[in-house]
Amino acid sequence: MDSRSFFAFTLILCSAGTLLLSPIAYAETLLSRATVQNLRNQVDLLLKQRSARPARKADIMTSGDALQTYRKAMAELRFNDRSLVRIGEQAVFQFRPNTRTLDLKKGTVLLLIPPGKGRTRVHTPNAAAGIRGSALFVRYIPDSGVSIVGALTNSDIEISNSDGSQTYILKSWATGICLPESNWYLQF
Template sequence: MVSGIAIAAPAVAGVPLAPATVRTSTNQVNLVSTQGARPAALAECFGPGDTLSTAALANAEVLFNDGSLARLGEQANLRFWPQTRKLHLSQGTAVLFVPPGQGRTTIQTPNATVGLNSSGVVVRHVPSRNLTLVMALANSTTGPVSITTGAPGQEFALYAGQMTLINGVTSQIVEFDLLEFYQTSNLIANLDLANPDYQPAADEPLAALRPDLLAALAQQLPFSTNDGILDPNLINDVMTEVDLQSAEPNLGVLPTPIEELRRDNDAPPGVVTPLPTNPSTPTEPVESLSGG
């Protein structure tokens, strides 16, 4: 099942991604190339063809030449291709912020492609379940975040405050609480995204995108549901063989992605609520405060 609308994002000339600079590196973070692995020290270059890899309890932040900022959670692998704006996340969680005017950026996982212009997204892939999660953090006048799955013709839009879960068989869109996410996610720590009074320096990576992030936060209605999923870090690989063998036969009925997550995680209330099976067309975002 896919809830959403088909989209056609406008073509925007892009600035190719060049070697990024490692800004933070906590615990075991490596840059892996054909020459082997080396520690991702501060100010180290993360170049095309390299894989930025984090171990358990590790995280990293890199800044690209165009001002795009990426953060990786633990046990994540991220790489990008030369002379393109294409990144690939084979596992783990990444958050990516793309400033205005840089063109269309894509993040590929093994079962989905995420496209964005002047926006922020969280992407997570869990290889053991072939599960991809995408969270949209802002709206852009150049178009919403686009999601393309492996199935032919499966392309749909994602607006700020919406999250999609793709397990290779079905896709589902839910709404998540932006404020709660900003206040609790380690991936967003120290970015002050929940503080409208914060005044960033002009050269701060998120300065140009911040008005759009704050606008999305201000437009979202308060949550009142008792069902919730809070942080993509809650989605992990804890489903064991014992769990699979002890489960009752489902007579061929596969769980939806959101049902899988609720079964495997105890999540805080009031954060995510599934959208209707056949929702009305999502409200178009208001004009970007920072431009596209």
């Protein structure tokens, strides 16, 4: 075996060994910021450790900040992973630092999550939805304690109650309703 062949063989062997011995990496883009793209009517930006103020187009939201919409209001956020979140009227919405976890304290959100960015979780006070590259809506009604999750694409969406004791998979165009007792009612 000449030196060129030996070098090529060694290089291939080392490359294969590196691939086989290295742990598998999963691509997950953590949410670090969101830009307000669109607003309608009264929307407040609740900055962490500061007073609330009216939100403006191009405002940057970071982990721990929240957005609150009022009657007949709407806001659209574009996250650093290109996810789009539309927040409906009378909602309170925020995201957790260095995760892909979103919190909806009340109101409705529509989420469009691009594929390949990792698993995103949306929490309400009594339910959670886990998604990968999908479109869905989540609504929490505080007066009745009901959470509603609707799958808008053919990507499976995992829904669970707050303690995780009941988990279901929503298929396309299915809706799950979590009652205050953390029981699910599924509609297909």
